[in-house]
Amino acid sequence: MIHTSHLSKIYKNDAVETIALSDASFEIKKGEFVAIMGPSGSGKSTLMHIIGALDTPTSGTYALDGEEVGKLSEDELADIRNRKIGFVFQSYNLLPRTTALKNIMLPMVYAGLPKEERIKRASDLLEMVGLSDRRSHTSSQLSGGQQQRVAIARSLANNPSIILADEPTGNLATVQGEEIMAIFQNLNKKGHTIIMITHEPYIAQYAKRIIYLKDGKLVKDESNHRQKKVRF
Amino acid sequence: MDFSETLQSALEALTLNKLRTTLATLGVVIGIGAVIALVSLGQSGQKAVEAQIKSLGSNLLTVIPGALRPGDIRSAAGTSTTLKLADAKAILADKSISGIKNVSAEILRRSQVVAGRNNTNTQVLGVLSSYQEVRNLQMQSGRFITETDINSLAKVAVLGPQAASDLFGDVNPVGQTIRINKLSFRIVGVTVAKGASGFQNQDDIIFIPLTTAQKQLFGVDFIGTISIQLEKQELSDQVRNQVGFLLLARHRISDPQNADFTIFSQADVLGAAAQVTGIFTTLLSGIAAISLLVGGIGIMNIMFVTVTERTREIGLRKALGAKKKWIIIQFLTESALLTIVGGILGILLGTVLSFVVSKIINLPFTVSMISIILAVGVSGGIGIIFGWYPAQKAANLSPIEALRYE
Ligand SMILES: Nc1ncnc2c1ncn2[C@@H]1O[C@H](COP(=O)(O)OP(=O)(O)O)[C@@H](O)[C@H]1O
Ligand SMILES: [Mg+2]
Numbered sequence: 001m002i003h004t005s006h007l008s009k010i011y012k013n014d015a016v017e018t019i020a021l022s023d024a025s026f027e028i029k030k031g032e033f034v035a036i037m038g039p040s041g042s043g044k045s046t047l048m049h050i051i052g053a054l055d056t057p058t059s060g061t062y063a064l065d066g067e068e069v070g071k072l073s074e075d076e077l078a079d080i081r082n083r084k085i086g087f088v089f090q091s092y093n094l095l096p097r098t099t100a101l102k103n104i105m106l107p108m109v110y111a112g113l114p115k116e117e118r119i120k121r122a123s124d125l126l127e128m129v130g131l132s133d134r135r136s137h138t139s140s141q142l143s144g145g146q147q148q149r150v151a152i153a154r155s156l157a158n159n160p161s162i163i164l165a166d167e168p169t170g171n172l173a174t175v176q177g178e179e180i181m182a183i184f185q186n187l188n189k190k191g192h193t194i195i196m197i198t199h200e201p202y203i204a205q206y207a208k209r210i211i212y213l214k215d216g217k218l219v220k221d222e223s224n225h226r227q228k229k230v231r232f
Numbered sequence: 233m234d235f236s237e238t239l240q241s242a243l244e245a246l247t248l249n250k251l252r253t254t255l256a257t258l259g260v261v262i263g264i265g266a267v268i269a270l271v272s273l274g275q276s277g278q279k280a281v282e283a284q285i286k287s288l289g290s291n292l293l294t295v296i297p298g299a300l301r302p303g304d305i306r307s308a309a310g311t312s313t314t315l316k317l318a319d320a321k322a323i324l325a326d327k328s329i330s331g332i333k334n335v336s337a338e339i340l341r342r343s344q345v346v347a348g349r350n351n352t353n354t355q356v357l358g359v360l361s362s363y364q365e366v367r368n369l370q371m372q373s374g375r376f377i378t379e380t381d382i383n384s385l386a387k388v389a390v391l392g393p394q395a396a397s398d399l400f401g402d403v404n405p406v407g408q409t410i411r412i413n414k415l416s417f418r419i420v421g422v423t424v425a426k427g428a429s430g431f432q433n434q435d436d437i438i439f440i441p442l443t444t445a446q447k448q449l450f451g452v453d454f455i456g457t458i459s460i461q462l463e464k465q466e467l468s469d470q471v472r473n474q475v476g477f478l479l480l481a482r483h484r485i486s487d488p489q490n491a492d493f494t495i496f497s498q499a500d501v502l503g504a505a506a507q508v509t510g511i512f513t514t515l516l517s518g519i520a521a522i523s524l525l526v527g528g529i530g531i532m533n534i535m536f537v538t539v540t541e542r543t544r545e546i547g548l549r550k551a552l553g554a555k556k557k558w559i560i561i562q563f564l565t566e567s568a569l570l571t572i573v574g575g576i577l578g579i580l581l582g583t584v585l586s587f588v589v590s591k592i593i594n595l596p597f598t599v600s601m602i603s604i605i606l607a608v609g610v611s612g613g614i615g616i617i618f619g620w621y622p623a624q625k626a627a628n629l630s631p632i633e634a635l636r637y638e
Contacts, residue, residue: 049632052551054551054630054631054632055630055631055632055633056630074555074556075555075556075557078550078553078554078555078556079553081550081551081552081553081631082552082553082554083553087551087552089635093544093548093551093635095545095548096248096541097248097249098248106549106552107552107553109241110549110552110553110554110555110558111553115237154552158553
């Protein structure tokens, strides 16, 4: 469902050119659980933003479900971000001063869901990530792990087929990290495609496939035959 | 999202950041309130001056000694001694001038007036009996100065209501005695308040016979003003010319350029006053415009200060699937709401302010419609434009650029 060929991203700041991504070509099929690994600054987030239709490549093409994303209008891109993709940011990116429930409801607002349905679905998602008792807490009243779980619940708001998570466990303790992996494996079992960035090898072990990036280049792409399973 | 939901979410967003909302609203309120109050007060002042001039008596021509030509030094007018009682009598007696109802002559000085233990410095006006009709004066008690008083140089006085209460308090002054510059005068009447309001008190005055004033009190043979009451206001220009030529002949002046007197109508006074109050109103409007600008800059500032946070918010909303259109609608609704609330509060503030101030300085209360439209238009425009503009800019960034904005 994801098909990229020769993706490159070059940032130009003043006279300085940074090649963040260089000639990346790969394919990801429906139902995969992929971990993207690589040292800091290797272009993982850049790649993820392009896959998430949040940013455009400098060159190369990216097709999602057979549609070339570069040729879509702004509004069509907004629709894809809204319905097909759930994005979990490295820094959570919750709306400040806004309750957990309302944060989760936001993508549903833009999908045009009626209010009662939004509240019901958001409550269900909060329950799924184990935060039912925190529905009226604002972002600043939640711990890092709780904010991360709200962000995951929000990424699932419109039941997207693809979930993109940028270092979802980066700021969390090991136990919390495992809780998040449990959520992802569960979602993957239900048919969601999951792409997750991590720089921690033990987290990558929960994925079925691992792609390695270095200096913006795709250096290794292999199946993980010894996928670690979380017990539920 | 339908309209009510857009409105609701805008309200929510505004309550989320109370400080920003309060400050921006304050900018709108102060800008609008100041403009409405200042412009309204300016207009009230203008109206008060006009009312006062009209209350002097309508259809009036006034002759004063001295020239009042453009370019001349103004103080020359009114200080010379060229006008005599005989001039006033000649004007009334001249049968070739038609349209004159009555003529009065006056002389005005400030004097020290004593009544028992009370002492005041007030205006003493020497008048003819015709003054009452010419100036449309009503009596509260007693009578006005009569022809007999004039002819006999009687030492009688009529008090204006303010002078009466200053000198006698609640006691009826009629029959009492006052001393003006050590001369005793018997009080024969008190006039009714000439009403109006204002800058110069027309009720704080003492009337005495013109002849007494000239010969016994001030020791002069000239007069200060001649007041000519017309039958119709339309005759003003014609009578002014005829009186002018009569006085020129009496003063043996052949060239009207050298006239040693000035005639002006009520329209002239109104015109001059309108010019002065116009300047006054322009000045207030200038101050108002500055407050509008300051309020506007306040709104701009607060909108721009929060731009970073809001740009990130817009990036996030776009990342979660908001279309540009929705972002713009949301921000426009927010700033429109803020402007409407601020506008209503501002109109209230301006109205209350001009009401209170006009009561304090005793002016008629008016609210200027133009100032409301102008103030709401400008402040509202600024509020909406500067709420919308950063949003529009942020909405054009890619979600990632907007999320990274700092
Ligand atoms: N907006 C930007 N402007 C300039 N350089 C950038 C920008 N975003 C990322 N980069 C650079 O691109 C490279 C890849 O960044 P990123 O994709 O965030 O790496 P990773 O997520 O793997 O740590 C880095 O060298 C980074 O400094
Ligand atoms: Mg990164």
